[in-house]
Structures are given as structure tokens and as C-alpha cells.
Amino acid sequence: MSELRKDPILGRWVIIASERGKRPGAFQTIPEEKNEAICPFCYGNEHMTPPEIYAIRHDKSPPNTQGWKTRVVPNKFPALGIDEKLAKRGVGMMYDMMVGYGAHEVIIDTPDHHRNIKDQSIHDITNVISCIQHRIEDLHKDVQMRYVLVFKNKGKEAGASLFHPHTQLIATPVTPITVKAELQGAESYFKMKERCIFCDIMHEELSLEKRIVYENDGFVAFCPYASRFPFEVWILPKNHDIDFHSESVVKNNHFLAEILKIVFQKLAIGLNDPQYNYVIHTAPNRFARRGYWQTLHEDFHWHIEIMPKLTRVAGFEWGTGFYINPTPPEDAAKHLREVEID
Amino acid sequence: MSELRKDPILGRWVIIASERGKRPGAFQTIPEEKNEAICPFCYGNEHMTPPEIYAIRHDKSPPNTQGWKTRVVPNKFPALGIDEKLAKRGVGMMYDMMVGYGAHEVIIDTPDHHRNIKDQSIHDITNVISCIQHRIEDLHKDVQMRYVLVFKNKGKEAGASLFHPHTQLIATPVTPITVKAELQGAESYFKMKERCIFCDIMHEELSLEKRIVYENDGFVAFCPYASRFPFEVWILPKNHDIDFHSESVVKNNHFLAEILKIVFQKLAIGLNDPQYNYVIHTAPNRFARRGYWQTLHEDFHWHIEIMPKLTRVAGFEWGTGFYINPTPPEDAAKHLREVEID
Numbered sequence: 303m304s305e306l307r308k309d310p311i312l313g314r315w316v317i318i319a320s321e322r323g324k325r326p327g328a329f330q331t332i333p334e335e336k337n338e339a340i341c342p343f344c345y346g347n348e349h350m351t352p353p354e355i356y357a358i359r360h361d362k363s364p365p366n367t368q369g370w371k372t373r374v375v376p377n378k379f380p381a382l383g384i385d386e387k388l389a390k391r392g393v394g395m396m397y398d399m400m401v402g403y404g405a406h407e408v409i410i411d412t413p414d415h416h417r418n419i420k421d422q423s424i425h426d427i428t429n430v431i432s433c434i435q436h437r438i439e440d441l442h443k444d445v446q447m448r449y450v451l452v453f454k455n456k457g458k459e460a461g462a463s464l465f466h467p468h469t470q471l472i473a474t475p476v477t478p479i480t481v482k483a484e485l486q487g488a489e490s491y492f493k494m495k496e497r498c499i500f501c502d503i504m505h506e507e508l509s510l511e512k513r514i515v516y517e518n519d520g521f522v523a524f525c526p527y528a529s530r531f532p533f534e535v536w537i538l539p540k541n542h543d544i545d546f547h548s549e550s551v552v553k554n555n556h557f558l559a560e561i562l563k564i565v566f567q568k569l570a571i572g573l574n575d576p577q578y579n580y581v582i583h584t585a586p587n588r589f590a591r592r593g594y595w596q597t598l599h600e601d602f603h604w605h606i607e608i609m610p611k612l613t614r615v616a617g618f619e620w621g622t623g624f625y626i627n628p629t630p631p632e633d634a635a636k637h638l639r640e641v642e643i644d
Numbered sequence: 645m646s647e648l649r650k651d652p653i654l655g656r657w658v659i660i661a662s663e664r665g666k667r668p669g670a671f672q673t674i675p676e677e678k679n680e681a682i683c684p685f686c687y688g689n690e691h692m693t694p695p696e697i698y699a700i701r702h703d704k705s706p707p708n709t710q711g712w713k714t715r716v717v718p719n720k721f722p723a724l725g726i727d728e729k730l731a732k733r734g735v736g737m738m739y740d741m742m743v744g745y746g747a748h749e750v751i752i753d754t755p756d757h758h759r760n761i762k763d764q765s766i767h768d769i770t771n772v773i774s775c776i777q778h779r780i781e782d783l784h785k786d787v788q789m790r791y792v793l794v795f796k797n798k799g800k801e802a803g804a805s806l807f808h809p810h811t812q813l814i815a816t817p818v819t820p821i822t823v824k825a826e827l828q829g830a831e832s833y834f835k836m837k838e839r840c841i842f843c844d845i846m847h848e849e850l851s852l853e854k855r856i857v858y859e860n861d862g863f864v865a866f867c868p869y870a871s872r873f874p875f876e877v878w879i880l881p882k883n884h885d886i887d888f889h890s891e892s893v894v895k896n897n898h899f900l901a902e903i904l905k906i907v908f909q910k911l912a913i914g915l916n917d918p919q920y921n922y923v924i925h926t927a928p929n930r931f932a933r934r935g936y937w938q939t940l941h942e943d944f945h946w947h948i949e950i951m952p953k954l955t956r957v958a959g960f961e962w963g964t965g966f967y968i969n970p971t972p973p974e975d976a977a978k979h980l981r982e983v984e985i986d
Contacts, residue, residue, distance in 0.1 A: 311830060312829050314870065394848060395848050451960060453958070454959055503738055526651070620949075621925065623656065624816065627660055628662065633662075
């Protein structure tokens with residue numbers, strides 16, 4: 303099974319997932335995405351995935367058969383797994399490791415091999431959102447799952463190995479450092495101002511208008527002031543909510559589906575269908591065992607970060623944590639605002 | 645000119661370098677590296693770069709003519725520039741910016757368009773190292789330059805836009821967060837143990853042997869315990885030194901040149917000439933103006949981090965700061981140790 307290893311200088315965790323099978327010989331060239339002859343995510347191939355965890359079906363068809371609209375299965379090559387007992391230990395004089403406890407699931411967005419978010423119906427996208435919410439709620443029942451990260455890799459430049467539209471989630475036994483940094487930043491601001499920093503940013507952006515891409519009654523999409531990447535877009539719920547799966551979000555799912563569809567249409571039309579990653583930053587599992595991160599984080603505000611793959615991250619970024627972005631977010635937002643959707 | 649913008653939640657700086665010229669229209673596809681017909685880094689084309697800053701020449705030829713062995717020029721599309729006065733200011737209700745003060749230079753490793761580190765002579769590599777040391781020393785005279793990051797992008801996957809072998813440096817007016825995190829990690833360890841964490845890691849690795857790739861009298865190359873990437877290799881000087889340009893390093897330059905040549909030969913032979921980034925992490929400029937980072941950092945230890953581009957960074961990594969590495973560093977080191985060099 304995989305193991306988590308901690309960098310002794312930075313405290314950064316790395317998942318050494320040797321079961322994913324990349325032995326030295328496998329790296330002769332960078333693997334190319336294959337538009338596979340037999341797709342394990344298409345109708346009729348349900349037996350090619352591990353047994354399904356959850357599905358939304360348009361009939362009363364049994365699990366692991368056709369008839370589903372959105373289907374959740376374990377990743378066949380999981381980075382982390384639930385079959386292990388969580389255990390931390392020291393290694394030699396210098397190092398720390400943890401057994402690779404966690405979960406790695408795939409949400410198959412749609413049975414249609416070629417239909418990405420931009421081409422899905424609002425109803426279909428709402429199904430995907432509901433599935434994700436259901437899985438987060440379920441995984442949070444395990445007190446050892448500290449955090450559930452939901453993400454999509456679209457295209458091989460973005461790290462996808464299968465073409466069929468899918469979303470992934472990985473539940474980790476520690477709160478990831480990127481999320482911790484956001485929680486701490488939001489907490490510091492809240493202590494100083496007694497306001498949510500995300501709410502304040504959203505209000506500033508709505509009043510300035512120049513970085514807004516789109517808004518509807520539930521959500522706003524904008525290019526953040528310090529965008530790391532050209533055409534980076536964040537989507538924030540207008541209601542202050544810390545959890546992606548909270549009831550007040552669920553009742554606005556159709557607004558989220560609509561803004562996602564429109565933003566991805568604008569990116570596709572305005573930038574010639576770029577590859578991208580997106581991540582959902584929601585609050586950590588507050589049922590988790592103990593310690594600081596059990597506090598309520600009412601100062602956090604869930605959001606989505608969309609990162610089109612238009613430039614490459616290079617040595618300077620790896621060496622510094624700085625990013626060089628050649629497109630001012632004001633220009634990016636204007637370009638996307640002006641894209642007309644048929 | 646470019647500007648530095650600070651993410652209000654994370655405190656992360658981003659360089660908005662609109663002079664680099666990537667306007668919306670330029671992103672129709674990801675730019676391909678061109679093995680350009682006329683290379684600005686080849687002999688006879690010295691007029692195609694901005695005037696040279698420094699060069700090692702094998703004769704008494706004048707600047708900006710042929711006859712150089714290693715040549716340093718300003719980047720034609722700099723991310724940061726010295727023509728600006730450093731100024732920080734607030735922007736609206738929420739944001740902070742800084743004028744893009746700094747330096748962005750290119751070290752043209754060799755006049756030979758096709759000769760990368762692995763094929764260069766020890767003497768040639770020593771010239772490149774000397775040039776870098778000279779430039780760091782010179783840039784540190786400007787008290788507004790807080791940090792000089794030296795890096796190489798080899799291949800378009802690694803972010804290179806020109807094929808001709810070259811190294812880059814960017815001097816920034818703030819200490820980058822990645823470097824700060826290393827300094828802080830090293831400082832915490834030193835406070836606890838009164839020893840350098842890098843020295844301790846190196847001794848542990850030398851005694852365990854299983855992650856060692858190569859060593860000589862001055863340096864050791866190993867795959868770090870918590871490697872983020874398959875076949876990541878770090879090179880550490882055996883002498884405890886905080887600065888890449890210190891006198892005790894300079895007198896060991898030939899050992900550094902030798903280990904670099906051998907590590908890149910092993911990577912090229914063992915992994916079919918992969919693309920890569922490397923970064924040099926040296927201490928910040930201690931002549932810099934004021935504040936915490938003026939302390940001496942005797943607990944730091946300069947080093948080189950080599951990151952072959954064999955996998956792609958995807959949504960999970962962007963969302964968490966965690967990395968998934970499919971190759972245990974013990975396997976990677978064994979593979980590289982066993983690569984035979986003619």
C-alpha cells in the first residue's frame with residue numbers, strides 16, 4: 303500500500319503511491335492520453351471499474367449496470383486506501399511516515415464519452431454536484447478522514463489519464479497545507495476585522511466589476527486580483543457558507559450548475575477549448591478526531607478555483623512559490639465577459 | 645512594467661508580467677518550443693540579445709562579439725526589472741501591490757547550440773558555475789534585491805522557450821515563500837538540536853546508502869526521502885555552507901561540475917533524456933534592508949533540487965500542496981546508481 307512521507311524541513315507531506323505502478327521502466331517517455339478503444343467509464347463496461355459506491359440512476363436499474371446518470375466508483379489505482387489502519391511512526395533518525403489511509407474515488411460525470419461540463423445540461427451538472435455533496439457527507443462520517451479534496455483534471459496537460467468526463471476526490475488523514483494556509487489566512491483576517499475575507503473580496507470585486515466574469519443569483523465568477531495563472535477563475539457562493547455540502551448550498555445547486563456551464567463555455571469559446579484543472583476548497587471534516595482543526599471555521603468560505611493550462615510551471619515557480627502570470631486578470635476577465643454564448 | 649500582487653488570503657506574491665506579451669489572443673494553443681532558425685544565443689548573433697552583463701571569454705575579444713565561453717545577458721522579456729523604483733502600496737479596500745523591481749538574467753551556458761550539461765566538459769560547467777556565483781555576488785550589492793533564484797528549464801515541458809542551453813536567474817525584492825519555509829524549518833530544527841538539518845539529513849542518507857545516487861569529495865547526490873517527483877535528486881555540498889557563492893564553495897567548483905555532469909548523464913541514460921527543472925536554493929541577501937531575514941541563517945545549507953518532468957502536476961497537487969509520487973525514491977536511486985556511464 304502507499305505511504306505518506308513528511309519532508310523534515312518543510313513539513314510537506316508526499317504520497318509515495320508505488321501501487322500506481324510507475325516503476326523506472328515506465329518513464330521512457332511521458333505517457334500520452336489514449337482515447338481508449340474500450341472505455342471503462344462508458345455504458346456496458348461497468349464491470350471494468352471496482353464496484354460502484356453510489357450512483358444517480360434514471361430508472362430502478364441495479365448497481366453496476368447501465369441506467370446511471372452519474373456514477374461513483376473507487377479509483378482503480380488509488381493514491382490512498384481505506385483498507386489500512388491509520389498509523390504514524392518515525393523512520394530512522396530523521397523522518398516521519400504515515401500509512402496511506404484515505405479514499406480515492408472517481409465520479410463519472412455522465413455516460414456520454416464526449417460531453418464535458420460546457421455541453422452538459424444544467425440538470426446533468428446538478429447531478430454531478432449532488433453526487434459530490436453526498437460523497438463528502440458520507441466520508442466525513444469517518445473521523446480519520448480529515449479532508450476531502452474534489453478536483454477535475456481535463457486533458458493530458460492537466461494530468462488526466464482517461465478522456466471520458468470524470469471528477470475525482472481524495473480524502474486525506476491530514477489537512478493539506480494549501481487548505482491550512484487558506485484557513486489560517488481567513489482566521490487572521492476574521493480576528494482583525496470580524497468579517498469573512500472571502501465575503502469582503504467578493505464585495506470588492508462586485509463593486510469594481512473589472513475582474514468579474516459572470517454572476518447569477520447564487521454565485522459570482524471572477525479572475526482573482528493575484529491570479530497565479532492566465533485566465534484563472536474563482537467561483538464563490540454569494541451566501542457565506544463554509545461547507546460545499548451544506549443544506550443552503552444544496553438548494554442553490556442549479557445556480558452553481560448554471561455558472562459552471564457558462565464559465566466553461568466562455569473558456570472553451572474564448573481560448574479554443576483549453577485543458578484545465580479545477581479544485582473545490584471546502585472546510586475540513588469537523589468531526590475529525592482532535593486538535594486545532596476541530597474548531598468551526600466560520601471564518602472560511604468554500605469556493606472553486608479553475609486553472610486553465612495555458613502556460614507551464616517552470617523552475618522559477620518551483621524554486622520560489624512565486625508565480626509569473628503574463629495576462630493581467632483585468633484583461634482576462636474582460637475577454638471572458640465579452641465572449642458571447644449562443 | 646510588471647507588478648507584484650499579493651494574494652490577500654495566503655500572502656502569496658504573483659508577478660503580473662504583462663510586458664511578456666501574452667495577451668488573450670496568444671493563448672489559442674500552448675506555445676511550442678521552436679528549434680529556431682536563427683538562435684539569439686549562438687555565435688554571431690550577439691546583437692540579438694540585450695547588451696551583455698558579464699562573460700567568460702577565451703581571448704581578449706570585446707563584449708557582445710564572438711569569443712565568449714559563457715555569457716550573461718538581461719532577459720529580453722524580463723519578469724522583473726531594475727528600471728523601477730521599489731514601492732509598495734495598497735490597492736482599493738483589499739489588496740497590496742509592489743512595483744516589479746528586480747532582475748531577470750540569462751546565463752548562456754555555452755556557444756554550442758546542442759551541448760547540454762551532460763555533454764559539456766567539467767571545465768565548461770565550471771565556467772557556468774563561476775558566472776552564476778559572480779552574478780549573485782554582484783546582485784547582492786543592491787540592498788533591494790532580497791533573493792536571487794537560479795534555475796534551469798530544460799525542454800518545453802519544463803517551461804523552456806529556447807532550445808540553446810541556458811540558465812536563468814531572477815532577483816526578487818522579497819524573500820520567496822518556498823525559501824522562507826526552508827529557512828524557517830532549518831531554524832526550528834537548529835533551535836531544538838543546535839545542528840543543521842541539512843547536515844543531519846546528509847549524514848543519515850550517507851549511512852543508509854539506499855537513496856544515494858552518487859558522491860564525490862565535495863558533494864553528495866540523493867533522492868530525498870519525501871521526493872515530490874519520480875527521480876527527484878538533491879545535491880548537497882558536504883561542507884556546511886549557506887551561500888552558493890562563498891569562497892569555500894568556489895574552491896570546490898570542479899567537484900560540483902563533476903557531480904552535475906554525472907547526475908545529468910545518469911538521468912539522460914536511465915530515463916531517455918527527460919526534460920527537467922533545477923533550482924539552486926542559496927541563502928537570501930543578508931545585506932538586504934531590515935527585518936528578520938537579515939539574520940545570518942548559519943542554520944541554512946545551500947543545495948540544488950533537480951526535478952525531472954516525468955509526471956504532470958494535476959488538480960490534487962494544486963488543491964492540496966500534497967504530491968503523489970508513483971516511484972519510491974529508494975527505487976529511483978537504485979536505478980540511477982546502476983546506470984553505467986561510458
